[in-house]
Amino acid sequence: xxxxxxxxxxxxxxxxxxxxxxxxxxxxxxxxxxxxxxxxxxxxxxxxxxxxxxxxxxxxxxxxxxxxxxxxxxxxxxxxxxxxxxxxxxxxxxxxxxxxxxxxxxxxxxxxxxxxxxxxxxxxxxxxxxxxxxxxxxxxxxxxxxxxxxxxxxxxxxxxxxxxxxxxxxxxxxxxxxxxxxxxxxxxxxxxxxxxxxxxxxxxxxxxxxxxxxxxxxxxxxxxxxxxxxxxxxxxxxxxxxxxxxxxxxxxxxxxxxxxxxxxxxxxxxxxxxxxxxxxxxx
Numbered sequence: 664x665x666x667x668x669x670x671x672x673x674x675x676x677x678x679x680x681x682x683x684x685x686x687x688x689x690x691x692x693x694x695x696x697x698x699x700x701x702x703x704x705x706x707x708x709x710x711x712x713x714x715x716x717x718x719x720x721x722x723x724x725x726x727x728x729x730x731x732x733x734x735x736x737x738x739x740x741x742x743x744x745x746x747x748x749x750x751x752x753x754x755x756x757x758x759x760x761x762x763x764x765x766x767x768x769x770x771x772x773x774x775x776x777x778x779x780x781x782x783x784x785x786x787x788x789x790x791x792x793x794x795x796x797x798x799x800x801x802x803x804x805x806x807x808x809x810x811x812x813x814x815x816x817x818x819x820x821x822x823x824x825x826x827x828x829x830x831x832x833x834x835x836x837x838x839x840x841x842x843x844x845x846x847x848x849x850x851x852x853x854x855x856x857x858x859x860x861x862x863x864x865x866x867x868x869x870x871x872x873x874x875x876x877x878x879x880x881x882x883x884x885x886x887x888x889x890x891x892x893x894x895x896x897x898x899x900x901x902x903x904x905x906x907x908x909x910x911x912x913x914x915x916x917x918x919x920x921x922x923x924x925x926x927x928x929x930x931x932x933x934x935x936x937x938x939x940x941x942x943x944x945x946x
Contacts, residue, residue: 669726669905675898676722676737679715687712718744726905734906741899748895752888758783759878764825767835771822775829775871784877788870797873798864807831807862825879829872830863 687709718740725734758781764773777785787793801807810823810831818832837852851866863869 669729669908672726672898672902672905673723675901676719676726680719680723683712683715683719687716714740714744722902725909726902729909731906731909734902734909738899738902738906741895741902745892745895745899748888748892752885752892755881755888756885757781759881762875762878764828764875769819770835771820772818772828773825774834775825775868775875777867777871777874780871780874780878784874788874794870801826801830801864801869801873802860807859811859825872825875826869827872828868829866829875830869833863833866834868 691709718737721733721740722737724730725732725737760781762775762780764775767774777788788797806824806826807830810817810827813821823831833855834849834851837848837855838846839852851863851868854866855863
């Protein structure tokens with residue numbers, strides 16, 4: 664029964680080893696694709712796939728073939744993965760805690776404001792190079808074409824996504840009458856353009872809609888990340904047992920057998936024996 668942990672670790676790592684192959688394949692396939700969105704995701708997929716492959720291979724070899732150094736490497740990398748995932752989870756909750764849409768009177772959808780989100784996200788989304796990538800993704804997905812033919816009644820009765828709300832139309836409060844144009848309005852009202860390749864893609868509301876979409880996706884994944892963290896901690900605990908069993912098997916001593924061959928006396932033992940012998944001689 665003391666080999667049970669090795670068997671469990673072996674099967675778990677065999678499963679993750681096989682699972683890493685389609686992850687790496689997806690990353691390589693995205694690398695060959697010409698669309699910007701897929702190229703944007705290829706690096707994280709390749710990194711995750713190769714890390715899972717190496718860690719799983721080390722754990723499988725160490726557990727099944729009783730290689731202590733491989734299991735030691737496996738446990739060290741697993742510890743770093745647990746720490747990284749824990750830090751990523753805490754960081755993700757921190758930067759996505761702010762945000763959320765604002766109700767619009769007479770509308771089903773919400774509108775979003777950039778200042779409602781965390782400073783780190785705002786700084787990231789306002790980087791021109793980063794925003795250029797995101798803008799190309801939105802154009803490539805043809806998100807705004809789905810609402811291009813909507814009438815005013817459609818906008819009043821139907822719901823739209825955060826990106827469609829921020830990028831595909833001007834803010835609802837905008838007024839384009841001649842008199843209203845002389846008044847101070849939301850800066851996004853002046854950034855709006857009817858051209859299909861312009862629309863409101865340079866508006867702060869569009870960037871806020873993207874951040875809201877990221878925020879919603881992160882909250883959906885939060886349950887998965889916490890579950891993965893608990894699972895990794897459990898696997899790490901079993902891996903520690905497997906490492907101890909492997910080290911014990913290298914000494915050829917079965918579990919429970921006394922491994923002590925000799926005892927080294929404490930430093931004062933000889934002095935105590937000498938005094939005891941002298942006492943015996945006196946009496």
